[in-house]
Amino acid sequence: MFNPLIRKLSIASDFTESDNRALNDVIVEPHSVAPKQDIIRTGDRPENVHLVMDGIACRYKIMPNGDRQIVAFLLPGDFCDLHVAILGEMDHGIATLSPCKMIEIPRTTINDLTENYPRITRALWWATLVDEAILREWIAGIGQRMADKRIAHLFCELYLRLKTVGQTEDHSFTLPITQQELADALGISIVHANRMLMDLRTRNIMVMRGKHVKILNYDALKAFAEFSPDYLHLERRSENGNGQRSVSDKGR
Amino acid sequence: MPRYFFDVEDANEFIRDEDGHICESDAQVRKAAIEALPGMIGMRIPDGDTHKTTVKVRDEAGAYIYSASLTLEAGWIGKRSQ
Numbered sequence: 001m002f003n004p005l006i007r008k009l010s011i012a013s014d015f016t017e018s019d020n021r022a023l024n025d026v027i028v029e030p031h032s033v034a035p036k037q038d039i040i041r042t043g044d045r046p047e048n049v050h051l052v053m054d055g056i057a058c059r060y061k062i063m064p065n066g067d068r069q070i071v072a073f074l075l076p077g078d079f080c081d082l083h084v085a086i087l088g089e090m091d092h093g094i095a096t097l098s099p100c101k102m103i104e105i106p107r108t109t110i111n112d113l114t115e116n117y118p119r120i121t122r123a124l125w126w127a128t129l130v131d132e133a134i135l136r137e138w139i140a141g142i143g144q145r146m147a148d149k150r151i152a153h154l155f156c157e158l159y160l161r162l163k164t165v166g167q168t169e170d171h172s173f174t175l176p177i178t179q180q181e182l183a184d185a186l187g188i189s190i191v192h193a194n195r196m197l198m199d200l201r202t203r204n205i206m207v208m209r210g211k212h213v214k215i216l217n218y219d220a221l222k223a224f225a226e227f228s229p230d231y232l233h234l235e236r237r238s239e240n241g242n243g244q245r246s247v248s249d250k251g252r
Numbered sequence: 253m254p255r256y257f258f259d260v261e262d263a264n265e266f267i268r269d270e271d272g273h274i275c276e277s278d279a280q281v282r283k284a285a286i287e288a289l290p291g292m293i294g295m296r297i298p299d300g301d302t303h304k305t306t307v308k309v310r311d312e313a314g315a316y317i318y319s320a321s322l323t324l325e326a327g328w329i330g331k332r333s334q
Contacts, residue, residue, distance in 0.1 A: 146295050146296065147291060178273075179271065179273060180273065188291050189287050189288040189291055191269075191287075191288030191307055192288050192291050192292050194258060194271055195258075195260045195288075195292065197271075198267045198268065198269065198270065
């Protein structure tokens with residue numbers, strides 16, 4: 001079965017046969033979740049770890065006035081709540097945006113992986129640190145980046161993250177989210193989000209039609225966004241300090 | 253549910269909304285148009301002393317039904333010697 005988890009975690013560790021076997025055992029038949037369904041609500045104490053296999057989910061915070069801030073997009077291969085077994089109650093919610101295929105991994109399985117498989121443990125650490133790095137980049141963007149560059153930056157990020165798990169074709173990918181959801185992640189109004197998408201389209205840089213995204217000029221998008229992929233840590237740390245980039249972000 | 257299109261006039265630029273989005277009520281149309289303005293006008297420091305941004309809302313038949321604009325006016329007070 002297609003295993004986006006191994007695909008993603010392989011960036012961080014060279015897995016052995018037995019590591020791969022352990023990670024494949026985790027991948028049972030996924031269950032389907034309809035769009036816009038809560039996976040976990042604020043205050044829940046989930047017993048299982050959720051892994052996205054297909055579709056897109058989000059982490060979100062609901063403000064007292066009902067407005068929503070999306071604080072992360074969860075793509076195939078992403079854990080929703082890897083360390084929730086350590087923390088008590090959820091301090092935020094997780095919901096599907098599109099139809100999703102998810103796998104529930106019992107806590108005990110995660111404990112077994114981290115106790116018995118050092119390379120997997122290292123890779124899980126890596127995944128958690130990258131999640132944090134992405135969050136830092138979003139905070140910096142919301143605080144300091146102009147809205148037009150912020151949206152371009154997000155599309156560069158999503159393109160590379162989806163490419164990592166084999167979900168892009170050329171420079172096209174499926175992004176089954178609405179403009180409202182995009183706006184909720186960027187901290188801007190929906191009219192503003194639409195205006196900037198129109199602008200990128202007019203300039204022949206990128207087209208989003210419905211859920212289909214086609215980056216027409218990745219180099220131009222990257223330059224406009226002032227995007228550097230460093231924070232995604234797609235380069236393996238090596239002993240001599242020269243990283244090996246696993247996923248190229250080079251334009252054609 | 254009706255779909256509305258939010259065109260934007262920003263200084264000399266006109267950006268036509270080809271996608272539109274669903275609004276459940278007139279109040280929602282008004283809110284969407286107005287709340288978009290401060291963010292757009294705050295995007296960059298204008299070249300001159302005034303900068304006007306307008307959101308014009310079209311209905312599905314193509315008729316403009318609502319307009320909201322925000323004008324930024326700036327200028328030195330009194331004479332400034334260079």
